Amino acid sequence: MRLAPSRPRRANPSLPVLQPGAPPPPSRTVPPIAQQAVRAPASIRVPLPVRLAFYLFVFSIPFEMPNRTIPVEITTITGAIFLLTTLFCAGIAYHKIPRALGWFAAYLWFYGLSTFFNRSEHLGEVAALFVNMVELVLVWWAGSNILRDPRVMRAALLTIAFACLIRALMQILGIAAHEHAEWLGGYRVTVLGQNPNWSAIVLSIGFVAVLNLRAKLIGWPAAALIGLALVQTGSRGGLLCAAAGTVMLLWHGKTLGARLRGVGLAFLALVMLAVTAYETPMLRARFEASLEAHSFAGRENIYPAVLSMIRERPFLGWGPVDNQYEIAHRIEEERLDRRDAHNILFELFSTTGIFGAVPFLIGLFTNFRESWRARRSRWGMLPFALLVAVLVGCLSGTWIASKFLWFVMAIGVGAAAYVREDLTCAA
DSSP: OOOOOOOOOOOOTTSOOOOTTOOOOOOOOOOOGGGSOOOOOOOOOOOHHHHHHHHHHHHHGGGOOSSOSSSSOHHHHHHHHHHHHHGGGHHHHTSSOOTTHHHHHHHHHHHHHHHHHHTOSOHHHHHHHHHHHHHHHHHHHHHHHHTTSHHHHHHHHHHHHHHHHHHHHHHHHTTTEEEEEOTTSSEEEEETTOOHHHHHHHHHHHHHHHHTOSOHHHHHHHHHHHHHHHHHTTOHHHHHHHHHHHHHHHSOOSSHHHHHHHHHHHHHHHHHHHHHHHTOHHHHHHHHHHHHSOOOTTHHHHHHHHHHHHHHSTTTOSOTTHHHHHHHHHTTOSSOSOOOOSSHHHHHHHHTHHHHHHHHHHHHHHHHHHHHHGGGSTTTTHHHHHHHHHHHHHTSSOOTTOHHHHHHHHHHHHHHHHHHHHHHHHO
């Protein structure tokens, strides 16, 4: 049986045809990854309902209402709405676990242990504060993940800037404004019954945010309006927040000349703010009382009392909320049943002691480092400047359970993710 001749194989048209005596073609080599063009960081796509819920939460931050008819704070409701929407994209919102999450979880554990150990007499208030803290940690976790979407980061920063501008205009125009009589004379103005010091920190966040706007014709007038409202609050610590954040924001640039130019603009903004503050008799009297009479709105009595409490119970503290009643008792407060520690360090060590304060501070330092690393991202110094402004305010007030602290920390973690992704792509 004779086999049919096999059909010749077709040559691959993509391969060169060798002619007799011709030199071999150059070999194709794939360039190493390090020599390839660096890819842009892989961005996530957050669903629209989640984005809108997050913007609603951010917008509500400057509008907390202490004097409300409902038992739950407005920002607590908007935060819960945001967390509910994240259930539909849990793979995005909770995909990456921030480095500080374990430390904050340890703090919450010692929070409960301190409450049990001290046999709290105010379990209702302690439980409400604990639920609020758990919500804030979850909002920080989910927020830091969705802020890896550039659209969310950009819109969230614009939202907080716009919300603070609206909040400032309400105060300047007298809409829902409240005046607090100052014992040195004059009035401290806020809206919606807010604490003047709390309002000043929130406004300082808006002040720094609007200075970062590319449209300077909008940013500088907006900063002037927010600065005026900031002065009206009469908060000395709030002015320091705005000053610290402004210096950090404008100290940027690749060259020394660019940095000096930024510092010059920061100095101009601070001079305008200082002149406005000095022309306000009430605020000028408060600064003079601090320098001459060493009067710090009762802190000169609160701080020694808190230090004595920490020495007595150094490990688990006095328990959340109970420490405030003990402070009021020790300083012989006549108007209020409880007084705040007015310092985030004193609050941590007087509530949960060393066991609870150390994990929280490690988590806070980790977040601080993330915000500092974020200066190499496309967002520059803004995340770090916002966190510095808030932390300066926390030195004269206790804002552990405040939404603006956890929102600003989420911005730092979210912005630092861009730096890590850039380095990974370039490796």
